[in-house]
Amino acid sequence: MEAVRLIGPTVEKILLENQENFLVPAENVASVFYNHPLSHALLVLSKVGYSKIPVLDSEDHLVGLISLSNIVEKMMDLTGFSMDNIDGLTVADVMEVNVACIKADGDLEDMLHHLVDQAFLPIVDEDKVFVGIMTRKEILKSVNHLAHELERRYLLISKEETPNPTETLHVV
């Protein structure tokens, strides 16, 4: 019975004051091609600070994500871990597909929703060309900003504690 609840306009406005930093542009994000050897992805992942990175095709379309976990799992067999187990495999063989992503002008509601479940959210253009990522880190910076600014700038009056005039009349 409850109406659809949306993000309040003032909260949204303050959260978006950091919006220009929301997008980490593609040129600053490590990525691999889907047809690269898996050992190359392992090398890239071991060199960057992220445990998961985007996978692109030769025209920079986002086609998946690959993580250290995906690769290490594949290295494992019944006797332990061996590099031999990933010999001859490509990124496409182990990457995650059907990745949730949004457009750069996507709404905050969607971004927040996805970032509850994913450490970062790939941003694509209308042709699914990868343009960058949005991270929990940047959203949390905005949340910090909101938490400190909102009550400095606004007086909050509870709607729930406002006495009901009809009831007041009854008392009188």
Next chain:
Amino acid sequence: MEAVRLIGPTVEKILLENQENFLVPAENVASVFYNHPLSHALLVLSKVGYSKIPVLDSEDHLVGLISLSNIVEKMMDLTGFSMDNIDGLTVADVMEVNVACIKADGDLEDMLHHLVDQAFLPIVDEDKVFVGIMTRKEILKSVNHLAHELERRYLLISKEETPNPTETLHVV
């Protein structure tokens, strides 16, 4: 010249309404002992959903964190990756130490601050015994809740747009 700014009390109250879920208790968090073989940590990390987990001593004190990256880096030499390179190493040989952590009754200000830079924050008791972790996921759930609830419950009146009575007098 600016006064120290704190988190607004109403914002804090609403963010903390999900507080009971902030702590993922130790029994639900995969961890390893510092003296375990590194290959064991690799096995645990490849089986759990996290790319980094806490390292404990035999009395459950938090002594560090270990990530897939830490281990994979150690597997690498000039000719590529090999399991031989981590033979004989223990978790203590590659773990990160001096990890930022807080007490369960730590304040929200500190938690938010740390979670901007870390994917999760270990929680310890007064004896540095590991009691659980706090994750960005749970904080982001609270942020979602705040974004939807605040303006439903409170009327926001801008302090900046309130006319200054002194100035008004001058105009008159």
